[in-house]
Amino acid sequence: MKMLLFLLLMGIVGPHCTSARTHSMKDFYTASSGVPNFPEFVIVGLVDEVEITHYDSNTKRVEPKQDWMSNITAEDPQLWERETQNSLSAQQAFKVNIETLKQRFNQTGGVHIVQRMYGCDWDDETGEVKGYNHHGFDGEDFLILDLETESWIAPRPEAVLTKQKWDKNKAYMAQLKNYYTQICPDYLKKFVNLGRSSLMRTEIPSVSLLQKSPSSPVSCHATGFYPDRAIMFWSKDGEELHDNVDHGEILPNHDGSFQMSVDLDVSSFPAEHWDKYRCVFQLSGVKEDQVIRLDSAVIRTNRGNPLLLFIIGAVVAALALLIAGIGFLVYRRRNANKSTPSPASSSELTERLNQPSE
Known part of the structure; x- marks a missing residue:
């Protein structure tokens, strides 16, 4: 892990991801x-x-x-x-x-x-x-x-x-x-x-909008995609937004697919301007973007369903435990794309190096 390569963030009118990997x-x-x-x-x-x-x-x-x-x-x-x-x-x-x-x-x-x-x-x-x-x-x-x-x-x-x-x-x-x-x-x-x-398969995710409360950011959440080379961003009138946006990391699912989220703080946006905003998901090797419009009618929230917040919290907690375990294996997120040899004699499938002691 990033265990994991990220593509360069680009605007909605930018080039699509290619199939080369x-x-x-x-x-x-x-x-x-x-x-x-x-x-x-x-x-x-x-x-x-x-x-x-x-x-x-x-x-x-x-x-x-x-x-x-x-x-x-x-x-x-x-x-x-x-x-x-x-x-x-x-x-x-x-x-x-x-x-x-x-x-x-x-x-x-x-x-x-x-x-x-x-x-x-x-x-x-x-x-x-x-x-x-x-x-x-x-x-x-x-x-x-x-x-x-x-x-x-x-x-x-x-x-x-x-x-x-x-x-x-x-x-x-x-x-x-x-x-x-x-x-x-x-x-x-x-x-x-x-x-x-x-390894070379392509799986398209489901993308949805989530919000805990009316004052909370709207989270655009994609899950079930593969490979992990994907980007997701918020745009307004076709231009990528950077302000009021919080990008999450790509995280693994139990089935080998991946998930990611990007949050948009809508507290300062007039409701009549919401239709100008889009969440855009791009997956490596897939020409068509997945685009979802910011619309209160499609936002999933715990309002009217008190169990939803609990369910989301349980899923996040389970993921946290999973990532905690992986965290022991990846000591720094920024080194996730890099690797090292074994201490004394490492795996035959990878390396036979007789590494010196510290």
Whole structure:
């Protein structure tokens, strides 16, 4: 995740989204201490933001999460056993690293989280490939790989020691460069081909207007769309609005589709001017926009239905729990399009790197 690529916001008269796509393969490693009711170690593999593999310290097994991954198993029946052994090794390495970082930051008890994200993006139209390798500690950037300079960026003083150590490891840097320019793109193309019918599908959402009370903003809500490359905005007389507008993030649904909202503060708008406003939804690969006019007659509200607000609140609460779990896997929203390698020896499906210790 953004797990997730956003298109450039454009006006209603702007160009439509094209069918070309930037595909991504990412692996998220999360080690935690002091977090109740959450596995101490989790690995999640994603292709185009769809979970394809999962491992955690409770099950101690790597499991495929998509039916089309069974084709890989047919080719190599022992694959998941080897993946499991690699993940067990990674779990032990992360356990050591989290203690090392706690000492580095002069911390002992409390909640601590170490995360690494790695992977690559591939533009299926231009062929451009971009690799990522990010490390985080307690929700902050710790180390970032710069492939152009073949060096590490240390955003925090506590990371300088590791940066210096890894910068000197030319063999490891050569492994990284080979992985992000050759191995990762090859696997990504293979996975996209295997899961094409699912990953390349297009699903049109239902779009509706919601409002909690007469004084609340009107929320334009789209749910059930796929892929996650979509934009939604409010416009007036064909021009995109920026004032009095609050854009929400694209969020996952339980069925693999996505949802998003954009709010419009209508408190200062005369009712007779409402018909000038439109909510516009654009989905990558779809020529026709979905447009809904601001009309009090179509707004869904809890007025006249006291249960509606409760239902909406329950859905939001459930989503919050889901995103909280994902939040452990994605330590910063702005890094959601980037990824990192495993601690000791990462997944065979993605990377075999023997990463140095912190």
